[in-house]
Amino acid sequence: MKKKDSDIIWLLQQAEFKQWVINPTRESDLFWQKWLSENPDLKTSLEKARELVLRLYFKAPELKADEKNEMLDKIISASFTQPSKSRFKPWDWLQVAAILAVLISITIVFTDQKYTIQGTVEKIEVDYVVKENPNGTKSSFTLPDGSRVSLNAASCLRFPRQFSDSNRQVELKGEAFFEVVKNEHKPFSVKTGDVITTAIGTSFNVRSYPDQVDVNVALVNGLVKVTKTDHDSTTFLLKPGEKVRFYQGYEELSDFNKTMEMGWKEGILVFKNASFNDFIRQTERWFGVVYEIQGDLKKDWNIDGRFDNESLEEILTGLSFSKGLNYNINGQKVIIELKE
Amino acid sequence: MASQLKVDFSRESNKAIRDQEGIGSDYELWHQFKQGHEEAFITIYNRFVEDLYQLGHQLTADSETIKDCLQDFFIELRTRRENLSDTDNIKLYLFKSFRRKIFHTLKKSKRLKFVSDQQEDDTFPAEFSADEKIINAQMDEFQLKQLNEALSKLPAKEREAIYYFFYKNMSYSEIAALYHYDHISSARRLIYKSLKKLRKFLFF
Numbered sequence: 094m095k096k097k098d099s100d101i102i103w104l105l106q107q108a109e110f111k112q113w114v115i116n117p118t119r120e121s122d123l124f125w126q127k128w129l130s131e132n133p134d135l136k137t138s139l140e141k142a143r144e145l146v147l148r149l150y151f152k153a154p155e156l157k158a159d160e161k162n163e164m165l166d167k168i169i170s171a172s173f174t175q176p177s178k179s180r181f182k183p184w185d186w187l188q189v190a191a192i193l194a195v196l197i198s199i200t201i202v203f204t205d206q207k208y209t210i211q212g213t214v215e216k217i218e219v220d221y222v223v224k225e226n227p228n229g230t231k232s233s234f235t236l237p238d239g240s241r242v243s244l245n246a247a248s249c250l251r252f253p254r255q256f257s258d259s260n261r262q263v264e265l266k267g268e269a270f271f272e273v274v275k276n277e278h279k280p281f282s283v284k285t286g287d288v289i290t291t292a293i294g295t296s297f298n299v300r301s302y303p304d305q306v307d308v309n310v311a312l313v314n315g316l317v318k319v320t321k322t323d324h325d326s327t328t329f330l331l332k333p334g335e336k337v338r339f340y341q342g343y344e345e346l347s348d349f350n351k352t353m354e355m356g357w358k359e360g361i362l363v364f365k366n367a368s369f370n371d372f373i374r375q376t377e378r379w380f381g382v383v384y385e386i387q388g389d390l391k392k393d394w395n396i397d398g399r400f401d402n403e404s405l406e407e408i409l410t411g412l413s414f415s416k417g418l419n420y421n422i423n424g425q426k427v428i429i430e431l432k433e
Numbered sequence: 434m435a436s437q438l439k440v441d442f443s444r445e446s447n448k449a450i451r452d453q454e455g456i457g458s459d460y461e462l463w464h465q466f467k468q469g470h471e472e473a474f475i476t477i478y479n480r481f482v483e484d485l486y487q488l489g490h491q492l493t494a495d496s497e498t499i500k501d502c503l504q505d506f507f508i509e510l511r512t513r514r515e516n517l518s519d520t521d522n523i524k525l526y527l528f529k530s531f532r533r534k535i536f537h538t539l540k541k542s543k544r545l546k547f548v549s550d551q552q553e554d555d556t557f558p559a560e561f562s563a564d565e566k567i568i569n570a571q572m573d574e575f576q577l578k579q580l581n582e583a584l585s586k587l588p589a590k591e592r593e594a595i596y597y598f599f600y601k602n603m604s605y606s607e608i609a610a611l612y613h614y615d616h617i618s619s620a621r622r623l624i625y626k627s628l629k630k631l632r633k634f635l636f637f
Binding site for chain 1: 486
């Protein structure tokens with residue numbers, strides 16, 4: 094047999110191997126499972142090689158969403174005000190024209206919004222795209238206008254293949270984080286049940302799972318308007334750092350904790366005053382598992398906790414001490430035995 | 434027993450959620466951009482600007498220079514859009530031309546030390562992070578420290594290749610294209626050469 098270290102190097106050289114580690118799919122999972130059962134003595138090598146790829150890190154700061162938007166604005170306006178070859182230097186005039194254009198578009202925005210409130214939305218026949226994540230899967234993708242969406246597990250987003258000329262409306266079930274490309278002419282709105290969130294050049298998070306009765310909207314930057322389209326159309330204007338929660342017929346405006354609202358994007362699972370049922374529901378969605386509960390709950394839980402990219406096993410191990418439970422993870426099925 | 438061999442592939446790393454799909458094919462999107470579709474441009478910008486920004490940061494820590502460079506780069510793309518060649522791999526196209534641009538800019542401003550000087554080269558600062566939580570972790574801190582030392586001694590070009598292959602999930606043929614190699618096997622050899630230097634730290 095070859096030396097162990099060259100097995101690791103051999104694995105690392107295989108494009109299929111690193112592809113699987115970085116971007117696993119059902120097929121590649123199966124392939125490497127099978128490979129492992131044929132080469133059981135290489136289990137450690139495989140784990141080491143995989144660990145190296147996952148640990149590899151190149152330091153670089155992130156480009157913040159507002160810096161990104163600001164740069165895009167500059168790029169687009171720079172291409173419009175390209176110095177012309179003309180002797181008359183119309184550059185100054187172009188700049189004036191650009192400022193006017195902005196003022197005009199702002200007026201258009203307000204008119205547009207008014208129409209939205211009155212519900213006169215033009216219905217155009219369009220093709221729709223539906224992105225749906227099962228339990229345990231998160232995804233991120235770009236909308237036709239360039240806006241970015243991070244879609245949480247057990248969530249579904251429906252949007253037109255091509256946005257209409259007047260607006261950009263998407264429909265959400267579950268939870269998503271939006272980084273919206275600025276476009277004053279086409280307000281961007283997210284519909285969740287009877288709550289509509291409208292934004293212009295903004296990052297925000299919307300959560301509304303069918304098994305949770307409330308709708309949560311939290312704003313990172315920009316400005317959004319949240320409207321509940323019931324009989325009296327309650328409207329909130331959110332400022333960065335604020336969130337609104339619609340719950341059983343009343344509304345609550347508050348500041349929010351960024352990790353609590355948006356940690357899911359970075360793989361941080363957060364519990365706040367979570368009951369046993371909350372815990373079960375949240376982890377089912379997060380890890381894509383199904384529980385079988387044995388025994389009775391003597392005293393309901395009320396847990397606070399933050400788990401940064403931890404596995405279900407690690408989380409359950411922690412809880413097994415404090416809450417007195419046994420667990421058994423078998424693939425997607427998890428048995429929890431509540432002790433006396 | 435089969436169940437004993439089972440490796441847990443659960444979501445322990447958010448690297449898996451790195452950018453995936455988009456709308457339509459690259460060829461189509463690039464074509465639309467060339468024809469002047471603003472939404473196509475914004476899609477391209479949003480999809481790649483962070484990648485390019487991070488690539489810039491492998492060569493200099495000066496964020497302002499990178500941002501200036503990046504802004505110019507996209508403005509140039511837009512003004513020359515009608516004359517750009519077709520591509521079915523936008524990421525490769527942008528990486529290739531931005532890499533060239535940033536090398537050029539930094540060389541002009543002399544902020545980049547070149548590999549040929551054989552001085553300490555701090556570009557593409559790679560490390561095996563001990564922070565990443567791994568199930569069934571096999572490496573200990575000491576081993577990681579040694580590996581990191583070995584990484585820092587690799588020629589910048591090899592660290593750069595590692596960056597593209599393992600960190601940006603590029604293929605051998607994409608790396609060959611980036612380095613203007615005639616043969617894909619040259620890219621393979623480059624990766625193999627750099628891995629071989631880490632070999633002695635991988636035992637145990």
